[in-house]
Amino acid sequence: MKAAHRLLKEDGAIWVIGTYHNIYRVGKLLQDIGFWIINEIIWEKNNPMPNFRGVRFTNAHETLIWAKKSEGGKYTINYHAMKPFNDGKQMRSVWNLPICKGKERIRVDGERVHSTQKPMALLYRAILSSTNPGDVILDPFFGTGTTGAAAKILHRKWIGIEQDKYYIPIAKKRIDQIQPEEYTIQAFDIKDKKRLAPRVPFPHLLEYGLIKPGQSLYFNQNPKQTAVVKPNGNLLYNGFEGSIHQTAKHILKGKPGNGWLHWFFADKKGEFLSIDILREIIRNDLNEPTE
Numbered sequence: 533m534k535a536a537h538r539l540l541k542e543d544g545a546i547w548v549i550g551t552y553h554n555i556y557r558v559g560k561l562l563q564d565i566g567f568w569i570i571n572e573i574i575w576e577k578n579n580p581m582p583n584f585r586g587v588r589f590t591n592a593h594e595t596l597i598w599a600k601k602s603e604g605g606k607y608t609i610n611y612h613a614m615k616p617f618n619d620g621k622q623m624r625s626v627w628n629l630p631i632c633k634g635k636e637r638i639r640v641d642g643e644r645v646h647s648t649q650k651p652m653a654l655l656y657r658a659i660l661s662s663t664n665p666g667d668v669i670l671d672p673f674f675g676t677g678t679t680g681a682a683a684k685i686l687h688r689k690w691i692g693i694e695q696d697k698y699y700i701p702i703a704k705k706r707i708d709q710i711q712p713e714e715y716t717i718q719a720f721d722i723k724d725k726k727r728l729a730p731r732v733p734f735p736h737l738l739e740y741g742l743i744k745p746g747q748s749l750y751f752n753q754n755p756k757q758t759a760v761v762k763p764n765g766n767l768l769y770n771g772f773e774g775s776i777h778q779t780a781k782h783i784l785k786g787k788p789g790n791g792w793l794h795w796f797f798a799d800k801k802g803e804f805l806s807i808d809i810l811r812e813i814i815r816n817d818l819n820e821p822t823e
Contacts, residue, residue, distance in 0.1 A: 636651065668691065736814055737811070
């Protein structure tokens with residue numbers, strides 16, 4: 533049963549890439565041994581090989597299974613970092629990428645070396661979305677070394693295993709020729725700092741004295757949509773009482789609303805400022821080293 537595995541060593545998550553010949557078997561085996569499927573990704577090939585015999589539909593996709601060791605286990609996801617790949621919107625589970633072709637296709641004496649060489653873009657995206665610099669990636673179906681090549685560019689470490697000795701010098705030569713840009717945290721850190729930042733409930737703003745009981749907050753800077761802050765951190769708005777999120781949802785007539793983005797306070801000059809600024813003050817205080 534042939535499939536390409538990408539095991540992310542740090543958190544035990546695993547990527548499996550396969551066609552309809554094997555992906556369902558592999559998926560069942562993963563679940564049988566306790567893995568929890570995070571996502572099923574469809575690699576939609578925008579230039580698939582045609583079905584010359586005309587006896588079935590052209591195989592225009594492969595399936596990627598992203599799984600972790602258990603349902604409750606932690607794993608890495610660089611969620612916000614992947615939005616630029618989808619015009620700033622949430623990354624979807626269908627990836628439209630071309631098959632390996634042209635100069636990317638490794639050939640010896642004019643003949644392609646590996647029949648199922650994966651495109652760099654596919655492995656680049658999988659690695660970037662689910663690992664961080666310095667993480668170790670194990671690929672037990674290393675082939676021509678696409679995983680190692682992508683990992684080197686992104687400053688990840690890798691271990692490659694390949695049963696066919698023919699591919700080993702080819703993969704090694706390919707990876708040795710890659711000269712990645714110098715690593716700096718500023719350039720390569722793509723972690724979502726807000727998502728990883730300490731959680732700060734709104735009532736903490738009252739405890740820190742940044743918001744006072746009885747103070748007015750303004751919905752989307754609108755003076756006509758004013759709520760009063762209660763001592764427990766709830767807001768009172770036209771007879772409705774709830775958290776900053778519940779009150780925002782009430783004003784939006786049932787649509788979800790992130791209160792940190794909708795509510796504003798007035799400073800001493802009367803200018804409206806987001807309450808999210810105050811949350812960052814507390815976060816910075818929490819991150820200060822203790823003496």
